[in-house]
Amino acid sequence: MQCRSGCGACCTAPSISSPIPGMPQGKPAGVRCIQLGDDARCLIFGHPARPVVCSGLQPSAEMCADSTPAAMAFLTRLEDLTRPSA
Template sequence: MSHEPSAPGCRPGCGACCIAPSISSPIPGMPAGKPAGERCVQLDDDNLCRLFGDPRRPGVCARFDFDPALCGEHRDQALERIAALEVAT
């Protein structure tokens, strides 16, 4: 995502939305999607998405926007809150 424009308020390099939630749709390199808490293979060493702007990026990822109530004030809060939401749903 180094080439990815950030959503307003999004913290570059956070990557919480690419780790905490499960993704049931196929991802290049993860044909069965990914379980909650597992790092997406498309997340680079700087926690940036390699598929940003790529049509192969799952729709659920493209729809995930920064939400201050969910993402909190820092990455650790985002990971905790997204993980809690995942468990609750």
């Protein structure tokens, strides 16, 4: 499966705890990654500086759903379910 054009939910919804070029502390959930281009494509795709967690995330019908809002909802729920308890 390929990413849906113009989506970018996987680069916005989840938190990333590892450094990203331009975001040395990673990024919190719900914040658009600085490396997400205007066309909603990763600007560092295939680059060694791309976080391992990003390259490990593969598109799937369940995750990508049929719209960006649905993908955001799925990924936000996954983020909530995997957040460590305080």
